[in-house]
Amino acid sequence: MAAEDEMKSRVLVIGGTGHIGKHIVAASVRLGHSTAVLIRDSALADPAKAQLLKKFVDSGAALLKGDLFDHKNLVKAIKWADVVISAVGPRQITEQTRIIAAMKVAGNVKRFLPSEFGSDVDRVHTVDPMASLYAVKANLRRLIEAEGIPHTYVCCNGFAETYLPSIGDVTAIGAGPPESKITVLGDGNAKAVFVVEEDIAAYTTRAVDDARTLNKILYMRPPANVVSHNELISMWEKKAGRILQRVHIPEEDVLKWIKAEAVFPLDILLSIALSIFVRGDQTNFNVDPDQMHEAKNGLSTDVPGLVTSP
Ligand SMILES: NC(=O)c1ccc[n+]([C@@H]2O[C@H](COP(=O)([O-])OP(=O)(O)OC[C@H]3O[C@@H](n4cnc5c(N)ncnc54)[C@H](OP(=O)(O)O)[C@@H]3O)[C@@H](O)[C@H]2O)c1
Known part of the structure; x- marks a missing residue:
């Protein structure tokens, strides 16, 4: 392993078999991080997912058995990692309090990226049903902050796909x-923003060891998008x-x-x-560099194979 790779954080992806999660696993491995994916038994039993898991393993990622509802194995998986990226789906957003509880027991996590991957939930103006899901994501932010967990909130805006x-x-x-x-x-x-999933994953992975994004919101608003x-x-x-x-x-x-x-x-x-x-909620505000980092300069330029959209 090259000396620079040894400096890179070990990344645990929770939700790595999902739509955005699979791209994050791929980007994390490609960018040289030791990468593990938390895998549920049900994923192993699903032929399509089993194929994806084989791809993960062939690329060099490790599979760790676990579940949000299995505290013991969740703690064990988190103890392996420096950084935890959650890409769990909309239905599991509330249950991420279980990741926070496990991280507190494990005591080693340098950075947590909760499952956000959308608009800035503190800046949205809408009605139910989505207003309630945004509120759940915002409440999770408040819990992370109250617990003093180092974090980055990834606001990638719209998935291109x-x-x-x-x-x-x-x-x-x-x-x-x-x-x-x-x-x-x-x-x-x-004005809205649409970002290709591979780019979202690359920006996200680049953020994990980037001091500019520590305890900040990472916005993806490349001008061309x-x-x-x-x-x-x-x-x-x-x-x-x-x-x-x-x-x-x-x-x-x-x-x-x-x-x-x-x-x-x-x-x-x-x-x-x-x-x-x-209402233009993805673009109707400026980025305050004390609280936020905008991924339009720097982060993207050295990502190999970066694709821009639309
Ligand atoms: N910006 C946009 O345009 C956009 C669009 C869609 C979603 N999003 C956001 O992106 C984030 C990820 O959503 P997604 O659609 O990519 O997710 P998804 O495809 O629904 O994937 C969900 C992932 O969570 C895992 N999971 C489910 N229950 C779990 C449990 N009990 N323990 C551990 N893992 C569990 C699933 O694993 P299994 O394979 O084992 O089921 C799967 O890997 C969410 O925050 C969502 O709101 C944004």
């Missing part, structure tokens, strides 16, 4: 690019060689839609989109 296939139309997620019409919430001019919904649609129209009819829904109608008619998961998607596309 979530928003870009439907050209930002959250009413059509999973349906591919619209053929002729596209739904635009509000006037479509608020900041785009309004209207601009995104125009980019697509140019690529596809056809014009889409833009159906604008005013903010008050978006609110009524969420409240009265939208069912899961549309209610969640609309309440996220209200914040991002109508």
Whole structure:
């Protein structure tokens, strides 16, 4: 092992088999960190996940058996690591208090990156159901701070793979690019941010040993990735060689839609989109360097194979 690799923190990824977690495991190994992934028995029994786990092992990552609900093995896994990155899913956000409890027992963690990976939850303006999930993430921040746990909150903004296939139309997620019409919430001019998952993982991994991000929020807002919904649609129209009819829904109608008619998961998607596309919550503030670090200079430039989007 090269001397510089010996200086790199040992990284434990919890939620490493998930959508963003698998990219974080790959980036952590690629950037030279000794990397372990907390694995549940159910993942071993799932053929698709077993294939992913084989890929992890072949790349050099270690698999450690455990679960958020298995305190003993969680402590054991955390004791191995210097840095814990949680990428657990939306349903497990509250249960991350179990990671905090285990870290307190283990007593060795130099940095915790809780599962955030979205907008800055202290700066969002939306309604339920998403307002409640953001509140849970914000409460977890307060607990981390109260416990004095060294941390970095990763605000990567929108996952490219979530928003870009439907050209930002959250009413059509999973349906591919619209053929002729596209739904635009509000006037479509608020600036949003979309980042490719590999880049999110690379920025996140670069942050773990970076003193500039200790006890700060890491924002991912590379200028090329900041785009309004209207601009995104125009980019697509140019690529596809056809014009889409833009159906604008005013903010008050978006609110009524969420409240009265939208069912899961549309209610969640609309309440996220209200914040991002109508109220501009990902870009309507400046970064205060005392509390935050913006990953537009420095961090990205030396990441091999960095991809930018859209
Ligand atoms: N910015 C965006 O556009 C965007 C989009 C989606 C999500 N997010 C955020 O990104 C974060 C990660 O979400 P995701 O969608 O990537 O997650 P995901 O795909 O749902 O993956 C969840 C992960 O958590 C693990 N897990 C579940 N229960 C567990 C338990 N009891 N103990 C240990 N591990 C457990 C799963 O492991 P198994 O394989 O064993 O089930 C899996 O690895 C969340 O904070 C979410 O809110 C952001």
